Amino acid sequence: MPSITVRDVSHETDHALRVRAAMNGRSAEAELRVILEEAVRPERQAAEDQPVRLGSLLAAIGREAGGVDIDVERDRTPAEPIDLG
Template structure:
């Protein structure tokens, strides 16, 4: 498995990484891997249609039995 060495990391950043790792119950190295993985493989976004369908289902569904008006309209005149 490939490895990466990061040089010239500030003391503040290193300390913050160690604290963050401790909060998550991981080693500093494991926390850095987790951060990098999340940065290059972000969680999939919820698509708007899926979200709206989920909201519709949560309120009991949506009645889509709508009759379309099929009246032919007059063309627009630009003169």
């Protein structure tokens, strides 16, 4: 699992994090994981509590924009290998 190091955090921020973690019954590290997950994960669908899928999200944005034609034919020409010699 990847690790992240955050440097130069103010004493006030560190203290606030530790207080928040203690109020939630977690370690500071566990509290940071919760904060990061909430900040970067997509919003959950209320009915199913499942992650929003990228394709569904893009289709919804297209509908809101008045419809977008995403039926584009893909170029299926095989790629040529790069000559590094």
